Amino acid sequence: MKLLFSKRSPLSVQLFTFLALALMLIILDINYRPFREIRYYLDTIISPIYYISNAPKSSLDSLYEMSKTRETLINENTKLHTELLQQKNDLLLLEHLKHENTRLRQLLGSPLRPDEHKMAAQVLMVDTDPYVYQFVVNKGTQDGVYVGQPVVDEKGIIGQIYKTAQSTSRAILVCDYQHAIPVKALKNDIGMIAVGNGCGNDLTLEFLPNNVDIKVGDVLVTSGLDGRFPEGYPVAIVSSVKLDINDSTPIISATPTADLKRLRYLLLLWGNQGVKNDGT
Secondary structure, eight states: OOOSSOTTSOHHHHHHHHHHHHHHHHHHHHHOHHHHHHHHHHHHHHHHHHHHHHHHHHHHHHHHHHHHHHHHHHHHHHHHHHHHHHHHHHHHHHHHHHHHHHHHHHHHTOOSSTTSOEEEEEEEEEOOOTTOOEEEESOOGGGTOOTTOEEEETTEEEEEEEEEOSSOEEEEETTSTTOEEEEEETTTOOEEEEEOOOTTSOEEEESOOTTOOOOTTOEEEEOOTTSSSOTTOEEEEEEEEEEOTTTOOEEEEEEESSOTTOOSEEEEEOOSSOOOTTOO
């Protein structure tokens, strides 16, 4: 068989020959319809090769897009999660502020006589000693606070000021063992003394007549006889009425009306013994 090019054919001849063939095929492809059909079928035959050769690149591009999309989604999710936490925190703070605002409004409207001097105070610290029921407020002598000053909340008597400093004061709760307050039954004005029995127990009522007309649910208010607590403020509600089996004397207990376990904002009242710094 005779080859088109012999081993001795120069490279320039081979290049010229291939260029001539290529040019001839281009001219035939442009001017003759059969060559267009042949090209169509050839393209159809080799088209899978295009897909196969492009598959690695397409796979890499897809993986890159997937990783990029996943990273974007993770970043967006992190950002949205952070924004959600911030909004929840703002919502919690808003609820706290709304609660404090409502509490202060209730406190400022709690006195029975609007002409009484009063001052809102905040609790700074509560004693953790189980046998000492005292707390510290952020008002002191520079604000006109005095020893024995009544302390109330929107539900009734909390206690009284026990010690004072220039900018803070220490108060004692009505449930403290050292605390006693003159009270009377709202329904019939029967007088008695409500004595603290520890904040885990109800108040004990003392100096009662044998035929006292007191029932469970009766409201006890300040009598004003000590000249310290203004008359008419709620103190406690009778929770138990019993008779001593030895001498038939009544044993009566009462639950404080004020919420002594949730001390935050309180009111200081100016009774007959105290005078505010402004001289009123």
